[in-house]
Amino acid sequence: MESGTIVFERTLSELEPLQSSSTLRYVLDDVKNGSKRYGVKITQSIRDCVYEARCGMLCTTKNQCYRLLRFLYENAVTPVHLEDIIQDICNQGLLEGLEQTNECE
Structure with missing residues (x-):
């Protein structure tokens, strides 16, 4: 069972040999x-x-986290790439920008 709240779900098609469903x-x-x-x-x-x-x-608010999740979803980020993507976002200071541009809950 998932801990937390599922915000987005995406189904990928079988595209042999490039991708499994x-x-x-x-x-x-x-x-x-x-x-x-x-x-x-x-x-x-x-x-x-x-x-x-x-x-x-x-993130300090749910709204900020929802925006980050939407970015990950729209770019079809997989678990194997999550850490690298978050590291890139943090290194570029984009996470702080995400927090500054969102209203508080």
Whole structure:
């Protein structure tokens, strides 16, 4: 069972030999740990296997996290690429920009 809230779900088609059919889920990771920050989790189900990646405590509001999840969804980011994409976003200062351009909850 998913922890957090599934915000987006995408089904990828079988395109042999380039791509297996799979389902991607983009989840708002709001595990309660005493902080008021939100993270993201991506799961990918391929046949009987589930791959997962999580980056926690990225955003201070749910709205900011929803925007980040939408970016990941629209670009079909998979779990294997999540850490690198988040690292690039942070290195460019875009995460701070995301937080500054969103209204508070």
